[in-house]
Amino acid sequence: MDDALLDAEPASAGNIAARSDTATDPTTPVAPPPPAATAKAWETVLAHIEAQLAAGILSPGDRLPGERALATGLGVGRSSVREALRVLEVLGLIRTQTGSGPSSGAIIVARPSGGMSILMRLQVAAQGFAVADVVKTRLVLETAVARELAETRAHTAAARELLDAMGRGTLTDTEFLLLDAQFHLSLAEATGNDVLTATMAGLRSAIEAYVIDASAHVPDWPRTMRRLQQEHRDILAAIDAGRPGEAAERVAAHISGYYAETRITDAGHHHTSPTTSDRPPEMAPHSTLASHPALAHPTTT
């Protein structure tokens, strides 16, 4: 059955980004430059795998053929295969592992949160996304999440546990904000909507550095922390009580309140208010969070 995974050009044709060069088949008369320029080798590989995913030939849990087999099967070099696999890995579609045995090689996983996070994080870093827009979008989504949870009386056990964890002991700002992120994410997860959950995870990840950095500038952090914690309790109470309108309002106030207090949305984009300071425009916070490797595939989802 592995043969199907390597069929580059099935007789039925229609495969995207087929490579006519380097192919040993003399029947196809090269086809001058049909639509656009010739597809790049790594795009061929990516298209091939995407087609097999879309056709259901590959499903989560399945193993991809080895890099060498894919290369020879598609008529490309192994390095091109690797570039495509690297993309798939970062997007959260496959997981690679060295060694031998059933769990080695590239395996389909379909974990979108990691890819969403790195995408949004990098776009914010590269000034493609304004922090203010990230916050606004999060506001829209999380308000809808709270409303839906209240309407459906969804299970919020995970959120409550995180709420309790935030209440126990004295936490540093970073520790609290970590739990805070998990709390908000657990609300999204409670909807059962994976798209929503992954998007929320990405949005949060994109501005995480800014949030943490801003907490240092809050005058009375313990007081702010207590207020946020109380707001969390109120939100959860409104959800559990089945009051959609109140839940949505409280979420909106919670989010916009914090960002207004910390003025996070003032930083980090092209059209930024220039009145804040005279440093080189839009310096990013820290820029080096030790716990922030290039790929922080969150294990949350």
Added chain:
Amino acid sequence: MDDALLDAEPASAGNIAARSDTATDPTTPVAPPPPAATAKAWETVLAHIEAQLAAGILSPGDRLPGERALATGLGVGRSSVREALRVLEVLGLIRTQTGSGPSSGAIIVARPSGGMSILMRLQVAAQGFAVADVVKTRLVLETAVARELAETRAHTAAARELLDAMGRGTLTDTEFLLLDAQFHLSLAEATGNDVLTATMAGLRSAIEAYVIDASAHVPDWPRTMRRLQQEHRDILAAIDAGRPGEAAERVAAHISGYYAETRITDAGHHHTSPTTSDRPPEMAPHSTLASHPALAHPTTT
């Protein structure tokens, strides 16, 4: 000034995923295996570029050092550099071009829509995203878009032009749906929120194949097309008249109505209603759209 772009370990330390091996600097005492296993070479490259983006050293329009320079500068092989650059390219952060001169090489662009699209499209293909969840999320976002546009009386000229284009002449289903997608996207763009716009583009792209496929099963397509077109006009009218509630309601009805009619949301995920047919579970539509290369970076944004 290119020197800064190659500084792998600035004296201030703190760089993520620093590679102590192959480095010719004997000052750093190797640091056994600090947190986890050694970072992969391509992660080193990615982290290095991300750090420079976050620090503002790299901005849109800037050129990255050449692949060979980057490789020697970071002490990795060129293939590892390429894997990192490939990821950045797919995520819409850089654009590469062969040849010489100022427009060649890798250039920071920060175009998020393409990356968002391929991410969501692949996740749907790999069954990480349920089509129903994509539609639900789109419903939430686009409802908010319509409400905001009506509240702010935003400019909707682009949307109106597309509306007119959809009205002219007789269009095939595919042509109409293409304009339909652009119409909805233009609404998102009108908000000026790039995050929202990119997300909407990704969501649409993820289910585009399903939408087109489903249109073939609509019994009376010209009638459906006229109805959709009328709904478009009503939505735009509500927005231009500044009636947020009505605009939001009409958008919600428009979207959920179409997907209910075509039953698109019945297909394409793990927990799918098994009663529909007895084909191999969840066959994707077509799976090969000739106009659908692996990377369809939309030029819309």
Added chain:
DNA sequence: CTGATGATGTGGTCAGACCACATAAGTGTA
């Protein structure tokens, strides 16, 4: 039956070599 030991196959990485391409510099004319 058990434990050590090698064979096998995986991804991860690097070095080197080409190619196609686009610009820039040089060269030759008119």
Added chain:
DNA sequence: TACACTTATGTGGTCTGACCACATCATCAG
């Protein structure tokens, strides 16, 4: 001098071959 042509030069794109570390599995001695 001005213009056309030719030749470097440097870019990404690709392939090949070679290692390495690692994890499993088959083998074999005890």
